[in-house]
Amino acid sequence: MSSPAAAVRLAVAALLASVAAPALAEAGTAAAESDSAAEAQGSGTTASQATSIIVTADREGDRLPDQSGTLIFAGKLGDIAVLSDIAPVPTRNLRVALADIPGLLVSEVSNGAWASLSYRGLGEPHESWNILTLQDAVPAVPDMYSYPAGYFIPPLEAVERVEFIRGASGLLYGPQPGGAINYVLKGPRRAAGVEGQARLAAGSWDLRSGLASLAASNGTLAADGFVQYSEGDGPRRVNSDHQQTTARGRAHYLGESVTATLALDYYKGEFGEPGGLSRARLAADRRDGSTPRDRIAIERLAPTFALEWQASDATLVTARAFYSRFERTSWRQAGGSFGQVTPDANVLIRQRQVFDTAGIDLRARHDFGSSAQHSLTLGVLGHTSDAPVFVDKGASNADFRGTAGALARVSRSGDTLAAFGEVKLGLGDVHIVPGFRVERLRQKVVETLDLATGSATGGGPGAPNGPLGNRSDTQTVPLYGIGVTWDASETLRFVANASRGFKPLLYNDGVTFQAGVDAAGTFDASYAFTVEAGLQAEPAPPLRIDASLFRVEFENQVGFLAGPLPASPPFGAVGAGGARRQNVGSMRNQGVDLALRLDLVGPEGLAKAEGGSLRLSTNLQLLDADFTSGVADGFTPQYAPEHLLRSTLAWIGTDGARAALIFTSVGDQQGADNNVADFFLPGYEVLDASVEWPVAGGFSVGAGVNNLLDEEYAGRVRPGGGGGFDPGAPRSFYVSIGWKG
Template identity: 25%
Template sequence: MHVRSSKVLKVSFLASGAALGLTAAPAMAQADGGSAEAETPLANAIIVTGRAQQLYRVDETSSGKLATPPLESSLVVTSITQELIEDQGARDAQDLYRNISGVSFFSYAGVTARGFRQEEIFYDGLRGDPYAGFSVPQLFNVERVEFLKGPSGMLYGPGAPGGLFNYITKKPDADEFTGEIKAILGTEDRVGGSAEINAPLGGGFAARGGVFYEDRGLFRFNAGSRTLIVDGGVSFEEGPARIILQATRYDQELDANRLRGVPVDANGEFRTSRRWNHNEPGDFLNLESDVVQGRIEVDVTPNLSIDVTARYNDAVEMQNYHEPRGLFDSDGDGQIDSSVRQFRDQLRAQETFSLGANAVWSADLGGNLGNRVLVGADFFDAESNFTGRALRGTTSNVAGLPNPLSLFDPQYGRTDPTSYALPAFRTSLSDSERFGFYLLDELRIGRLILTGGVRFDSFTDNANGTVFEDEEVTYRAGAVYRVTDEISLFAQYADSFEPQDVDDQDPLAGGPFAPTTGDIVEGGIKTALMGGRIQSSLSAYQIRRQNLLQTDPRGDVGGDGVDDLVAFGEVTSKGVEVDIAADITPNWVATLAYGYNDTRITENNGGGGFSNSVGDRFANAPEHQLGFWTRYQFPDLGLAVAFGGDYVSDRVSLSDQPVNDYFVFDASLIYETGPIRAMVRVDNLFDTTYAASGFIERTGHFPGEPRSLFVEVGYRF
């Protein structure tokens, strides 16, 4: 992590506070409309706190459908603002994962969230991730990222129970003209730049546009990345109505990708260099994705507002890569030293359409009573096309087949995909529709805030002619009690569901099956003490995930040649999260965050078979996480130095191989004067070799990035 400096004592107090979940306990949320900044004796003397509150804390979160100050919400939402993204030099979603308590890297854009694997991403509250398949979301056109923890079926419909990401995109602003240009230069031949401009056009119109390009080598052999994002939008505001139109083009060329891991031994140590790559120099993963989005906001009356958002995405991801298919001993000396490879030629295309509408009515009922009611509906349709073919090699060099690859002395360029005897392409088509209608009520009785909601969902999945339809009802209830303006107690219950994979709905296997379900019971305390100088958040939760599919221990029950499945089982995740941030001195700030999680199988049929489970543990679900961040400011020099660390305890892979714990440290040096800002950033300061997560034995663990450095210089106007 790193944070940015200003000309005077503008130390980034909440850099890691926001990143580590401390936005769940803001300094300035006041039940009676008072200002914490005005009540803080040092507010005018210590610019550090004021700047941090302005840049790293959000006054409201929107992922709960009702815009709410965090201290008044029973939800636990971590917000990462645009300023924090910038100060971290973050380029893609993977750069943010370790900043969110309860979230750790699993693979590509997937994470482990409170013990459960989670992959789906929302944009502006709607489904429609523009990164098809195995590409990782980029952050150039993202205003902030909100992570809503726990099951959220009542708010968003089908989803994993650990939480969900909501990416809020940048939009035109009619208030002022702004612009910025940046240039970056770093290790691994990293070079790039960006330009953005926002312009009020008069007559209620505004426009913004931006372009981002970066070319960088990746630390794995042969791997590289070229990313181009062109983003723009226009808005029109007239009276109580605002219309926003946006369009974005994403173009990525990733060399020698898609990346798998590096093989490990029985102790979880890499068998070879962490730079080893199973891909050939000519392999690639290319993405072209186009997004068009429109939104209408209308304040019909002072008490009634309506918004409607539509989002369309057309994305194509093409891949050629060599997949590791088995480790072996090539010379009979008893040491694993090579990998069989399979060549894969794949295309993934998706076309999605999302529509969401909300109406919010609010009223002051008098006598310290207030009420807000949300009525909403959303629709999502996704058509997907997978076309692929594959050819597996052997342990020997055979003409027309992919060659095996040495772990210790990989010889690239000696196998030619154009000479492979590839089979015909195989095509798979799918179409999914989701429709939801929901009602949410928030009642304020003095310092007590009660929330309750219900949602009805219907969904249809069609994969290669196999159709499955079902319905589900989900609920949410929450309570917040404002003990004082600086302390809130909260509790919540919520549930969620996920349809079973359509491929598992085969009647011959015992299908169709009802969706998996999940629910949470959570409670805690959020504080903003001493006017925000000491901030903390404490929460404890239990999440249950039920109705998971397992292999029927009786085998082929009907004698139809297909082994049966059975929907029976439960996984329980229990955890505690603690976050603290403090002003130690006017120039020295520090934060600390700790998360504990225990995810285990609590019911099964004796045969196991749960996805991502190994025995009674779950893959890549750490029991302990610890993060700290400290920064010291030299105001007279316009400089700041920062140092932080991230610890993740040991885990297991999907193949029950150990994934060892790690502690990684980072440092930053920042200089800022006037419109010019320069930053030197070092990641993995001590060049620690570690596995960020585990996968399966033949593909190995995903290695963490070695030490890297970059310099970024920007000019604002």
């Protein structure tokens, strides 16, 4: 371990700090806080808020503010899904939770083990590698640079809203070209008193879940926490079960000029992996499986701390850091093939990855000018990770300890130092926001052991798998962007942004453990340049329209070509259902995002009503994506559907009643960058419905139907052993009972 890395880890262990402060907006006072922050924003003064990446204290409550805390959002386009507008979601149904975010593709995982998201066709969605995933603005991934896999999803019942910064415009949060998604949890309680909540749910395939939370405050000191447990058999007939425990505790100091939050998050999930299906087997029985013994377990422990200091009326300082320990352990039967049942006699291969990751984030914002109409924000981030890999072979199909011998040992480490800044120049109704980010990255991956599996039915590890991998990479990467916001009137705003993003090399680039997938010996990092221009209009009180045009130039995409492929140095031959992972070329993705919200009934709708409102919200992305150079030249990038449409019809009652009908339509998709027919994913349409109704004494009852019309479809396909089509879940039901007091 390098001395700078050790210093960062030591500092984080002492501080127990976080990369950004949790959201400090209590639900009962959110409207009042939104109004006061909007007034401060309009006058150019600083509203002191220890906040998440985006605070909904803005023009409409679900659009970006011009600035919040040490963050500037003027000149950027983003989206917010307010989960309090729909009934609580007791499952990991991201299709429902993210329905109000245009263009964010949910590639559904049937066992719910991880989030699989992508945006504007910028790469394979598997484990959300191209998007920065955060919880309360803290990176919720094993490593935000070298392994940004979306293994952790907070309980959606505990999420207040989901926030998304589009594409490369998120320079102040990380380099990922696909944008930043942030799950903002409820709380803390600001008003003096105590509040408790509980919810139980049961549903199809023996689903059982429960969540209990407690929050207390005296107005200055506050504490809150929750525990959630969920288990079930899952939609597939064999090996689709899950068991998850999520817990969080926080303590807050809510002073007038200083706020501080200390938090501890814990998550443990165990999942069966039923495997993919061939197209024929998918058509015959979508609930079938191919890997009856494969398993995966995820464990995360993340203590965090954040401090925000309002140094003066014009200056705000935040000091933040984070530490997390992720353990990812998987068991896969040797000798599997694409879409077919793995022979039962084959032994298990255990792969264990451990991630110790830490970071410190320092930021300051200063408002200046005769009426404080300008703002400057500067910051630095120090980040380090250590992530060894251990691969062992079992002696049988029931040996989960790997007693037959070691197959691979890999040491991996990385350190990053980033400096960034933006300045918002307020020129009347126009804001101009230039920004920069400079990354200094160091990564190292060293194989010390790499042996062939040997006999799939029990023979010991065999001869070496060629030369041992040894990769060391150091880069200095300058990134930049500029945004413009023009308020043409109180009901019409124009926003434009041009930004350059960067996708660092991953630990897995060049060292792969997936059977049936060959990998290039060297990879080049990928760069994205995004231009987007749009408007936000309110032509009438009941109607709001958002529209934008975008174009993304993405250089040196890392993807895969599906087999069969002949041997070509330095690659070996790849059979049908396998894949070759490499830089596949540069792409040009362009299109339009449209979003409409119409209040049909109250509060400002076409018709008036007492006690609630009926709202229709619809968003549509039209996408034209093509590779323009490289080995995939002329092909359509994988997971870049020509259209993605979502519509939500929601009843939002003032007494807590909620009901929603959500429609999703996804166009045809390619599952491989060379558009092999075996990986083609036909388009599909899905309808979901949910309701939550208060009864008496603080109790409420709820119910929901997912995939109401029982659409048969597959939203993702994976190459290699155990791969194949992952079928979307059939129609399912759930009921729930909740209490709040």
